[in-house]
Amino acid sequence: MRSEFDVKEEHSVKALIKSFQHAFCGILTSFVIGRNIKVHYIAALAAILGGLYFGISKVEFLIILLVSAQVICLEMVNTAIERTVDLVTVEYHLYAKIAKDIAAGAVLVAAIFATIIGGIIFLPYIFK
Numbered sequence: 001m002r003s004e005f006d007v008k009e010e011h012s013v014k015a016l017i018k019s020f021q022h023a024f025c026g027i028l029t030s031f032v033i034g035r036n037i038k039v040h041y042i043a044a045l046a047a048i049l050g051g052l053y054f055g056i057s058k059v060e061f062l063i064i065l066l067v068s069a070q071v072i073c074l075e076m077v078n079t080a081i082e083r084t085v086d087l088v089t090v091e092y093h094l095y096a097k098i099a100k101d102i103a104a105g106a107v108l109v110a111a112i113f114a115t116i117i118g119g120i121i122f123l124p125y126i127f128k
Contacts, residue, residue: 026076030079030080034075034079036075037075037076040072040075040111043068043114044071047064047068047118047122048064048065048068056121056122056125064121067117068114071111071114075107077103077106078103078104078106081103082104085100
């Protein structure tokens with residue numbers, strides 16, 4: 001049974017700081033262990049630098065940031081799903097494959113659309 005003190009402790013500043021530490025650790029870990037996430041970070045950086053170079057509008061810049069964050073976040077979720085599935089089963093299982101494939105597919109769909117959006121935004125500046 002939880003006491004009132006436990007609930008207050010969960011909502012304390014110390015607990016909040018600890019949750020942010022865990023989140024930052026997750027971001028760093030995903031970068032260190034993730035092969036594909038490095039590519040996504042490089043692509044996001046290139047898009048941001050390209051936006052600064054071409055002087056794209058604020059709305060275009062926000063769209064670039066949004067789709068870049070979406071791809072990176074989905075890659076992080078994909079990595080978490082893959083690691084969790086690997087933890088649960090070492091043997092081949094059809095459902096494990098399906099879970100991994102769907103998560104990877106979500107990243108691919110987001111990356112394809114991010115590329116299309118990037119093309120729509122940047123191509124007019126490039127051909128100017």
